[in-house]
Amino acid sequence: MAATIRDVARASGVHVSTVSRTFSAPHLVNAETRNRVLAVAEDLGYRPNRAARALTTGRTHNIGLIVADISNPFFPPLIKAAQAHARTRDYHVFVADTDEDPQVEEELIQTLAKQVDGVLLCSPRLSNRVIERLHAEVPFVVVNRRVKGMPTILMDVGQGARLAIEHLTGLGHRRIALLSGPSGSWTSGEMRAAAAAMDGVELVILGPNAPTERGGLAVAEEVIASGVTGVLAYNDLVAIGLIEGLYERGVRVPDDISVVGVDDIVAGRLNRPKLTSVAMPTAAAGRMAVDLLLQSFDEGATPTLATLDTHLVVRESTDRAALFPRG
Amino acid sequence: MAATIRDVARASGVHVSTVSRTFSAPHLVNAETRNRVLAVAEDLGYRPNRAARALTTGRTHNIGLIVADISNPFFPPLIKAAQAHARTRDYHVFVADTDEDPQVEEELIQTLAKQVDGVLLCSPRLSNRVIERLHAEVPFVVVNRRVKGMPTILMDVGQGARLAIEHLTGLGHRRIALLSGPSGSWTSGEMRAAAAAMDGVELVILGPNAPTERGGLAVAEEVIASGVTGVLAYNDLVAIGLIEGLYERGVRVPDDISVVGVDDIVAGRLNRPKLTSVAMPTAAAGRMAVDLLLQSFDEGATPTLATLDTHLVVRESTDRAALFPRG
Numbered sequence: 001m002a003a004t005i006r007d008v009a010r011a012s013g014v015h016v017s018t019v020s021r022t023f024s025a026p027h028l029v030n031a032e033t034r035n036r037v038l039a040v041a042e043d044l045g046y047r048p049n050r051a052a053r054a055l056t057t058g059r060t061h062n063i064g065l066i067v068a069d070i071s072n073p074f075f076p077p078l079i080k081a082a083q084a085h086a087r088t089r090d091y092h093v094f095v096a097d098t099d100e101d102p103q104v105e106e107e108l109i110q111t112l113a114k115q116v117d118g119v120l121l122c123s124p125r126l127s128n129r130v131i132e133r134l135h136a137e138v139p140f141v142v143v144n145r146r147v148k149g150m151p152t153i154l155m156d157v158g159q160g161a162r163l164a165i166e167h168l169t170g171l172g173h174r175r176i177a178l179l180s181g182p183s184g185s186w187t188s189g190e191m192r193a194a195a196a197a198m199d200g201v202e203l204v205i206l207g208p209n210a211p212t213e214r215g216g217l218a219v220a221e222e223v224i225a226s227g228v229t230g231v232l233a234y235n236d237l238v239a240i241g242l243i244e245g246l247y248e249r250g251v252r253v254p255d256d257i258s259v260v261g262v263d264d265i266v267a268g269r270l271n272r273p274k275l276t277s278v279a280m281p282t283a284a285a286g287r288m289a290v291d292l293l294l295q296s297f298d299e300g301a302t303p304t305l306a307t308l309d310t311h312l313v314v315r316e317s318t319d320r321a322a323l324f325p326r327g
Numbered sequence: 328m329a330a331t332i333r334d335v336a337r338a339s340g341v342h343v344s345t346v347s348r349t350f351s352a353p354h355l356v357n358a359e360t361r362n363r364v365l366a367v368a369e370d371l372g373y374r375p376n377r378a379a380r381a382l383t384t385g386r387t388h389n390i391g392l393i394v395a396d397i398s399n400p401f402f403p404p405l406i407k408a409a410q411a412h413a414r415t416r417d418y419h420v421f422v423a424d425t426d427e428d429p430q431v432e433e434e435l436i437q438t439l440a441k442q443v444d445g446v447l448l449c450s451p452r453l454s455n456r457v458i459e460r461l462h463a464e465v466p467f468v469v470v471n472r473r474v475k476g477m478p479t480i481l482m483d484v485g486q487g488a489r490l491a492i493e494h495l496t497g498l499g500h501r502r503i504a505l506l507s508g509p510s511g512s513w514t515s516g517e518m519r520a521a522a523a524a525m526d527g528v529e530l531v532i533l534g535p536n537a538p539t540e541r542g543g544l545a546v547a548e549e550v551i552a553s554g555v556t557g558v559l560a561y562n563d564l565v566a567i568g569l570i571e572g573l574y575e576r577g578v579r580v581p582d583d584i585s586v587v588g589v590d591d592i593v594a595g596r597l598n599r600p601k602l603t604s605v606a607m608p609t610a611a612a613g614r615m616a617v618d619l620l621l622q623s624f625d626e627g628a629t630p631t632l633a634t635l636d637t638h639l640v641v642r643e644s645t646d647r648a649a650l651f652p653r654g
Contacts, residue, residue: 062438070422071403079397083424087431092438094421095397097410104414111389111419115442213593244597266540270571272599 003044012040063093063293064112064119064138066105068182070097072211073265074235074282078122078143081286089294091117100182100211102126106134113138118293120286121145125184141293143285145186151292151304153285157187157262158194160278160310164232164260165198167276167312172321173230173258174200177223179216179242180207181234188234191262195232204228209238216241220249229257229321236261236268236277243271243317254319264313273316281308330371339367390420390620391439391446391465393432395509397424399538400592401562401609405449405470408613416621418444427509427538429453433461440465445620447613448472452511468620470612472513478619478631480612484514484589485521487605487637491559491587492525494603494639499648500557500585501527504550506543506569507534508561515561518589522559531555536565543568547576556584556648563588563595563604570598570644581646591640600643608635 009016014033022037040046063086067075083093096112098105102125112119118139124131128147131140141151161178168176178195181188188208195203204226209215216238223231223242233239239261243253253259253273261268261277268275285308292304336343341360349364367373390413394402410420423439425432429452439446445466451458455474458467468478488505495503505522508515515535522530531553536542543565550558550569560566566588570580580586580600588595588604595602612635619631 060442062442064421070397070406071400073398073400076398080424080426084426092423092435094391094423094439096419096421097407099407099411108419112421115387115389213597240597267594267597270540270567270594271597 003041003046005046007044008037008041008046011044012037059117059297060115061091062116063091063290064108064116065093065095066098066108066112066119066121066124067095068098068100068105068123068125069211070095072235072237073267074263074280075122078282078286078289081283082120082290083286085287085290089290091290091294093120093290098125100125102130102184106130109134110137117297120289120293122289123185123187125182127184139293139296141289141296143289146305149303151296152306153288153292154305154307155187155280155282155285156307156310157278157280158190160262160280160312161191161194161232162198163310163312164262164276164278165195165201167314167318168230168232168258168260169200171230171258171318173228174321175202175204175226175228176230176232177204177206177226177228179209179219179223179231179233179238180205181209181211181238183208185211185234187262191232191234207234209234211235211238213237213241213244216243217245220245220251223257224249224251230318231257231259233259233261236263236265236275239275239277239317240267240271243273243275253317256322258318258321260312260318269315271317276315276318277313278310279313280310284308330368330373332373334371335364335368335373338371339364386444386624387442388418389443390418390617391435391443392420392422393425393435393439393446393448393451394422395425395427395432395450395452396538397422399562399564400594401590401607402449405609405613405616408610409447409617410613412614412617416617418617418621420447420617425452427452429457429511433457436461437464444624447616447620449616450512450514452509454511466620466623468616468623470616473632476630478623479633480615480619481632481634482514482607482609482612483634483637484605484607485517487589487607487639488518488521488559489525490637490639491589491603491605492522492528494641494645495557495559495585495587496527498557498585498645500555501648502529502531502553502555503557503559504531504533504553504555506536506546506550506558506560506565507532508536508538508565510535512538512561514589518559518561534561536561538562538565540564540568540571543570544572547572547578550584551576551578557645558584558586560586560588563590563592563602566602566604566644567594567598570600570602580644583649585645585648587639587645596642598644603642603645604640605637606640607637611635 096108122143143153264277264279335346423435449470470480591604591606
């Protein structure tokens, strides 16, 4: 049987309201009493009721975390890092999945707004205009989208795309396909912009593609027809699906075509060939998102912008361009 | 600007409390008024405030869904099916990850209890005793654990384990390793019990293992040393890691050792060799969990027990036993 606030009050010799205040407004309780109450609470294993505390502090100590697709392995490391970090700050994280649907995303934000202290919005598919409007209802931290006036964390995928394409051109590839992602994706836009700005590359942009293995399988035929020898895929799932689709059509990776993914997920490391990939700082972004959100509670929404570096991990799916490419 | 309850009241010519009652207790509003209010609300795009409605109906229209590890691809199809199905019933699903830690699981249940109408508890790591105690705080549906007195959905992984072992013995394998999962796992216990009850098998049980690729990599050496020619792994991630670990040690799958996984995740289908696996009815379980929970709200917690069939999908990671096995 867990200890109640009454048990703590009785054992400390104070009124229950003093125990309540000790947890919700400790600065209003004198130090001696406060220390006694906290020591007794610890002895008895008393856990303050979050809901009750929320009534006095206006805080639920819950954070919402919204992702585009929970089954995309890009998100779990971010979710788990945010959760673990939030727990050390006495917050719980609840996750909702928008299924890549902007309407569902908006609905979930409105529901969460009433139940949590703030929302981490990861890879949103909503327009900036709608995000700015919803921001009036609940504090946000936005991950992988640049939105005016709110704390933002960007993973520098443009830099990653440049590293990937330099790696391919360094191996002698000239004609390179960029497989873009979903149309609402900031990441996809950044990759396109970075790739289009590079010299010495014949860039072929194919997409939008579903950000899944299926998306990669579906674009394989087009990749072969485009006559490229190198490919930068929107993410590792697309890269893995593409490699499978090429393999089924007798095109080998990296012998015939080199493929680079993005995200550096575990499945890419276990793929055969092991995937060359742009590693994204997902765990760091998850932790930082929690920090920026909690800071914004204390100090008002400082529109901090943090940009985190990406880097390229070279494995087996990229090699020198064939001298006489197919097609 | 979204329409408010006042807009609807003004346009319908009724008091706001009538609009509120129309949504929260429609049987208390006469039919003519009710129909007019609902028509006006639809015209104006009015969305009743769930939090306000919760105050009158005692329902939040939110469901919590607790999983052991959000990064395990077993869970996302269940989560996504539960979400999509709940949405058609006007419920939102919020997900929390226990990181395979029973203490975190208990804490999350207690937090969710105050914010949702019920909790879907998937592959819990808590003891049945603790689950029964927490059930006093919030309605549960339990997935993949048999707990007295509450609605339960089981995926018949014992049947799946039998199918997998029959498949292996049919290919001439006699000495077979079972790689068990985490110690709190009901699934792992069911697989062990089913395998141990089978005739004509020399069973070697290795574990507990972490339910991840890393767990599979770590047990590869032991699998080789055990002299088995066939392996049934706790799940596909363990199987994929094991195949990689065997490959690094020069042992080929299926030539030297046949490997069967459980869950039939996408990564297994894209693995090389493509994984033979026990397919789990995760999406069906997710939908049914929502149905049983909503039924329990209406009818009290009927302790329904639903057992869903599993089946074996044979692909490339299993073949005839080598006549002269290594070791």
